[in-house]
Amino acid sequence: MKILQASYSPLGGAGRVAINTTDLIRSRTDFTVETYFINPTNLRQNPHTHPTITATAIVDEYVVKRKNQNFMVSLYRSRGLKEIPGANYDVVHLHWWQDFDLGSIRRNNPSAATVITLHDDRAFTGACHSSGTCEHHLSGCDRCPIVREPFIKAVSKEFQRTRQNLRQLGNVTFIAPGERVRRLAVESGLEEIGTVELIPNPLNQAFESTDVVSIPEPIPDSAEIRVGFLAQNLDDTNKRLNLAANLVDRLNDMGLEVKLQAVGSGKIRNFSKNIDYLGPLNQLEVAELSKGWRALLVSSKFENAPLVIAELGMLGIPTVSHNENGIVDMLRLTGQTPLLQDWSLLREDELGVISNLLT
Numbered sequence: 001m002k003i004l005q006a007s008y009s010p011l012g013g014a015g016r017v018a019i020n021t022t023d024l025i026r027s028r029t030d031f032t033v034e035t036y037f038i039n040p041t042n043l044r045q046n047p048h049t050h051p052t053i054t055a056t057a058i059v060d061e062y063v064v065k066r067k068n069q070n071f072m073v074s075l076y077r078s079r080g081l082k083e084i085p086g087a088n089y090d091v092v093h094l095h096w097w098q099d100f101d102l103g104s105i106r107r108n109n110p111s112a113a114t115v116i117t118l119h120d121d122r123a124f125t126g127a128c129h130s131s132g133t134c135e136h137h138l139s140g141c142d143r144c145p146i147v148r149e150p151f152i153k154a155v156s157k158e159f160q161r162t163r164q165n166l167r168q169l170g171n172v173t174f175i176a177p178g179e180r181v182r183r184l185a186v187e188s189g190l191e192e193i194g195t196v197e198l199i200p201n202p203l204n205q206a207f208e209s210t211d212v213v214s215i216p217e218p219i220p221d222s223a224e225i226r227v228g229f230l231a232q233n234l235d236d237t238n239k240r241l242n243l244a245a246n247l248v249d250r251l252n253d254m255g256l257e258v259k260l261q262a263v264g265s266g267k268i269r270n271f272s273k274n275i276d277y278l279g280p281l282n283q284l285e286v287a288e289l290s291k292g293w294r295a296l297l298v299s300s301k302f303e304n305a306p307l308v309i310a311e312l313g314m315l316g317i318p319t320v321s322h323n324e325n326g327i328v329d330m331l332r333l334t335g336q337t338p339l340l341q342d343w344s345l346l347r348e349d350e351l352g353v354i355s356n357l358l359t
Contacts, residue, residue, distance in 0.1 A: 007095035071130040124188035126159030178305035234266035245271035
């Protein structure tokens with residue numbers, strides 16, 4: 001069997017899952033598995049690779065989207081012009097489908113089964129990648145609250161164009177990594193195009209551990225407690241690094257010596273003197289570094305199915321997070337529950353629970 005795993009970039013959640021899936025299939029089968037990425041890094045690190053995509057992404061971010069909206073929008077970027085290499089695959093698995101020419105994929109692989117993993121909500125909306133509490137995608141995104149007024153009709157047209165493009169694939173299966181996305185995909189009508197399956201994302205093998213049975217102890221001869229924060233882009237306002245920094249500061253005010261190790265790219269923000277910015281690291285480096293953490297902090301306003309919660313859970317490291325749908329689904333899969341209701345309104349009793357967890 002000949003399988004292709006394709007995405008825009010090897011970086012970020014979708015690219016990581018594409019690589020993890022390839023590694024998993026290769027380790028357990030004799031299938032031929034290839035990976036293909038349009039950009040060897042990503043738009044932030046390498047904006048000149050595809051100037052047109054970069055330019056339209058800038059328009060979406062700074063012209064189309066309303067000011068102070070945290071969620072990503074792809075309206076004009078999603079033109080579907082890129083072709084995949086080769087042909088006659090048995091399975092084409094798309095982890096980021098918006099930039100690919102779906103009609104070309106179908107013509108060059110007429111008997112292939114197409115799989116699309118729903119890493120976010122974009123497959124069933126007209127532009128946004130995180131629908132949050134919005135339900136306008138149930139009626140064709142006719143009143144999108146995320147984009148500016150002149151672009152609302154364009155979002156509704158893009159919703160229809162997206163459905164038409166997806167129907168070109170014929171034999172297609174959508175994979176939802178979490179229950180929330182599966183439910184929204186079904187409610188939004190994706191089952192009219194193909195089946196929707198619930199399958200958690202595969203974990204990176206770097207985090208596999210058979211000898212970790214408890215939470216790592218603090219570093220010998222040091223009272224310092226280390227906690228981690230991971231983001232592809234630390235400047236992403238959805239990740240809310242400032243709230244994680246505020247939690248660490250309050251724990252230090254209580255008398256604990258807590259240091260937040262922030263991993264990811266972006267500008268160094270002076271959120272707190274208790275943050276060490278470590279820059280971007282690969283998965284092996286993250287796995288090794290995180291063995292010294294007492295917990296992972298996930299303060300995002302919205303997440304789909306954050307893989308890092310399960311990966312660090314394999315090392316015995318718990319996650320401190322709040323009551324957000326995608327996060328709750330992943331916490332439950334790892335036998336955990338949210339420690340906070342709303343991270344932006346951190347209560348004293350919740351702070352005490354976190355303090356007890358870390359000590």
